[in-house]
Amino acid sequence: MNTLDWDLFAKPAPLINMAARSFARLGERRLKSLGLNVAQVPVLYLLRNGEALSQKSLAQLTRVEQPSMAQTLVRMEREGLIQRTPAPDDRRSQLISLTGAALAKLPAAREALDAGSSRALEGFSDAEAATLLALLRRLNQNLDRMVIEEALL
Template sequence: MDLEVLSTPGHLISLAARGFTRLSEARLKPLGFGVGHLPVLVALRDGQASTQRDLARFARVEQPPMAQMLARMERDGLIQRSPDPSDGRSSQITLTAVAEARLPEAIAVLLKGNQDALRGFSDEETTQLVSLLTRLIANLDQVASATSEPR
């Protein structure tokens, strides 16, 4: 029966992801952030990435959408770019004081959203869900990389 496809893990995870995105976007908007900004902001804050290429890799998005997001973030005063002294074609990206000041509240908002969404889940269930999703993501990455390899 075709309705079975609506009960598959892939479909249910997609629905959950869209629900988390809607909730997060609504709660982050007053802070001037979008949900897609958070991986970039955290990576910049923690020194895990400082170029567009590295940020795209960190956030697991393609270069063109990352370039568009960084342009909007720069326009909105969240990041600043400066020439990369080691590579004239690249820019070093850093957080602005505005973004640094708002980031702790944004993280708190996201954590509260997760807490609200997981209401009624025990700590053990939440830990198990995170573990299962982490394994699922690793499997998907492995399948995707095997699929993209030349044959």
Template sequence: MDMNVLSTPGHLISLAARGFARLSEARLKPLGFGVGHLPVLVALQDGRASTQRDLARFARVEQPPMAQMLARMERDGLIRRTPDPADGRSSLITLTERAEARLPDAVAVLLQGNDDVLRDFTDEEAGLLVTLLTRLIANLDRVAGAEASPGPERSS
């Protein structure tokens, strides 16, 4: 079967993700946030504290990029670090009052963006899309995990 690679789910989802990222980035910028900040903001909302390692795991990114982003967020006054009483080598990271105050507006902007791009979808279609994407992400995690874990050696 000759399939056009530009019409595969992977490519179309990638295009949609980039489109969402551009839209969200433009709408979050006036609030002092970026799309990359979202996992950190969600993880630390409501006064929660976390370590860099746990934030990297939550955001599904490696530690070095998380360290760079946290340094920028600290520079921009969005997070603060305090020594972790349970581990002197580690810091606990929390949102600043400024970031906490802007977070509800950021959530509203993102929800409005989703509403805007799903305007001609029925509630059932939007719900089905979320269900299918959630399953797809779980499958991607499973396949990537299986490929990353060392298995028995294969003979050719």
């Protein structure tokens, strides 16, 4: 294969990366007025139903490194979005849950992000949008499996 013939955008990874970065930039703009940011969205989502999880669990579920999750949680705590309580089964661990202030912001945050997604999918039929979601879910399942397999090597 001639390296001069390389078309970077003939493969999905760069296109998905570009889309993800654009979604993140637009999401940041939409969430800023609510006092939120895109890095907080997975935490807000996971804790939205009153559940309390450890930092370790949040990091694993969001596929974020522990130091990055710790930083996100420190900022969220400083902004009054989360609270920490001692874990009943491990006094060294704390459980993270959302505050009333965070819960009050969720409907507007979801509306802002949903509106952005709808605009991004303008021109897609309902069937095309459903196909895109199904393909991305399957792609992420494959990637998750690959990460696990390669970690075992």
